[in-house]
Amino acid sequence: MISHKGVDYAKILKRYDIDAQNEASPEAIAAKMLPKDPVLKKVAETVVWMKFKDVGPATTEALKTKKPLEIINDGLVVGMEVVAKLYADHIYYLPEIMMAAKTMEIGIAIAEKQIPGGRETKGTIVMHAAEGDPHDIGKNIAAVMVRSSGYTVIDMGKDVDVDDVVAEVIKSKPMMVTGTALMTTTMTAFPRAAEKLVAKGVNIPFMAAGGAVNRDFAESFDLGIFSEKAPQTPPIADKVKAGYDWRKIRANWEDIVGGV
Ligand code: B12
Known part of the structure; x- marks a missing residue:
């Protein structure tokens, strides 16, 4: 008869389900x-x-x-x-x-509150989350980055009507507008807003961002530029301030956001 004495069962019987858990x-x-x-x-x-x-x-x-x-x-x-x-x-x-x-x-x-920053502003940026989209955590983070780099942010919040975005841009004349979409159903608000802006003679970059958006989509409509991560926004804004239009931002995108 085989003796089980001295057998270490832990080495033989392995509970893969518990390991996975x-x-x-x-x-x-x-x-x-x-x-x-x-x-x-x-x-x-x-x-x-x-x-x-x-x-x-x-x-x-x-x-x-x-x-x-x-x-x-x-x-x-x-x-x-x-x-x-x-x-x-x-x-x-x-x-x-x-x-x-x-x-x-x-x-x-x-x-x-502890981010140092002078009173002088480098320019104004209008930020919003797309019409129908309640996801604003990424936008709020991007807004902190932009503010801390010396820009004034007009934060329109979430689920912002396309016409309200257009009206705000006409009123406050920012150097750039950003939109966040985390839902594939809401990102279509950006080309609609950009088209209305172009029709009113506005020619500023419209940064499309958020999980639902990729670079191809952001660059598929006039004014559209892309930002993948919140920290990429300040270097892009600095180029806009330096005179780059949306076409030049697109052409130099990798260099501008490189390393961020
Ligand atoms: C939190 C969350 C919510 C919260 C939002 C709270 C809030 N105040 O934002 C609540 C509970 C409200 C919510 C609701 C819904 N949600 Co939700 N939600 C999420 C979740 C889990 C996390 C998103 C998040 O905040 N991530 C953390 C932040 C930091 O990441 P981020 O937003 O991606 O931001 C980064 C980048 O995208 C970028 N970025 C983002 N914004 C900006 C802006 C600028 C200017 C720049 C430069 C960069 C930038 O920078 C950030 C990092 O650096 C995602 C799943 C996921 N993994 O993403 C689903 C998700 C986005 N939700 C989803 C859905 C479907 C919904 C609902 C429809 C669910 C439902 N059936 O009710 C509802 C919306 C209903 C409605 N229409 O009102 C889907 C979207 C699917 C799709 N592709 O369309 C996701 C992907 C979940 C999934 N896998 O199905 N949700």
């Missing part, structure tokens, strides 16, 4: 994506775990050693990227997304 736990997913830097990690974690009360102290603590934009981009936004991954994996649902976004916004508001 552990690898897909929110903690394991977060561990792979969170920043390595302990200070930024602490900030990002408050977003991932929706810790409203902790995000303020963690951000304030981080401000002692880190620059505000570093805390926003490499801490708070990374936390939100983890949340988006947990949502995509059906671990988080919309209530968690909303709470995490609120937590991130509390942190951004604290960090943003």
Whole structure:
């Protein structure tokens, strides 16, 4: 008879289902994506775990050693990227997304106050999320980047009617207008708005951005230019200020956003 004495069953019987479950736990997913830097990690974690009360102290603590934009981009936004991954994996649902976004916004508001900037403005930029689109988290982040680079932002909010965008541009004469669309059903608002602007003689770049939009789409209509990530907006705005029109931005796009 075979003796089972001394057999280590852990080496023979492997529970692949439990292994897979552990690898897909929110903690394991977060561990792979969170920043390595302990200070930024602490900030990002408050977003991932929706810790409203902790995000303020963690951000304030981080401000002692880190620059505000570093805390926003490499801490708070990374936390939100983890949340988006947990949502995509059906671990988080919309209530968690909303709470995490609120937590991130509390942190951004604290960090943003510490961004140095003079009173002088480099120019005005009108920003909005497309008609029918409630997704404004990316726009809000881009607005922080643009403001902190010295531009004045007219933030029209989310789900903005095409005609309201056109009216605001005519009224405030900005150097550029940006639109965010995260839904394939709403991104068509951009060519409609751009066409109306062209008909009224407006010739400023119309930056189309957000998850639903790619470069091909953004450049498929007159005035349209693309920005993939929020931090790409200030270098593009600087070129607009330097006199580049939308055609020249398109032609030099890789060089302008290179490395950002
Ligand atoms: C949060 C969220 C919501 C929140 C939005 C809260 C808010 N205030 O924004 C709420 C709960 C409201 C919501 C609702 C819905 N949502 Co939603 N939502 C999301 C989710 C999970 C995350 C988006 C997000 O904020 N990400 C974090 C930010 C930082 O990323 P981001 O927006 O992509 O921004 C980055 C870039 O795109 C870029 N960027 C973005 N904007 C701008 C602007 C400028 C100027 C620049 C330069 C760059 C830039 O820079 C950022 C990073 O640097 C996405 C899934 C996903 N993974 O994207 C779905 C998602 C966008 N939602 C989706 C859908 C379908 C809906 C609903 C229709 C669901 C429903 N059935 O009810 C509703 C909308 C109903 C309506 N019409 O009102 C779909 C869209 C599918 C599609 N392709 O059309 C997605 C992709 C989910 C999915 N996989 O199905 N949602």
